[in-house]
Amino acid sequence: QQQVKQSPQSLIVQKGGISIINCAYENTAFDYFPWYQQFPGKGPALLIAIRPDVSEKKEGRFTISFNKSAKQFSLHIMDSQPGDSATYFCAASKIANAGKSTFGDGTTLTVKP
């Protein structure tokens, strides 16, 4: 049973455009929702994370929107750049137990110059 569903599987965006990736979770006990960025040959690295007590969190060009009632959260990348081309994973866990995170299947983002 997949507890975190991520879409789309792949995304192509023009430089300067907005990239949007969506995730839905099932376990209402989850209270920590991070996004990880993974480049080829590298391990995932934390990009931004949100807790359900806020509906939005912004860090630079990256924004997480969170909808607790719908059990959905999304990553928005503003002014997308070719250097943003990577695979993005959403994840969910209990914040006190982030070592046991449930990941989505990833979105491969390609930003065309």
Added chain:
Amino acid sequence: DAGVTQSPTHLIKTRGQQVTLRCSPKSGHDTVSWYQQALGQGPQFIFQYYEEEERQRGNFPDRFSGHQFPNYSSELNVNALLLGDSALYLCASTQAADTGELFFGEGSRLTVL
């Protein structure tokens, strides 16, 4: 400050063999989690070690076992390898007193022929 280091980076085994993968956590971290990332999928939680004991386990068979040493480094052992065990094995570390961010290594790419 060294991050999470894993070895070996790549290895090839044949069905039925056994493999040992190694991980040194980020400096100051005492908790190690192992994940399996199949091609085109998100990381899946295998197990977590803290204070030299397996604390949590994901949905993986007993062929997958591990160990944590007093210096917090860890090993992942897989016995009786199957073709389906081919994947990138990721180690992630955290500090038990902290909450949230996982720090990942670059992984060990295992190919089973």
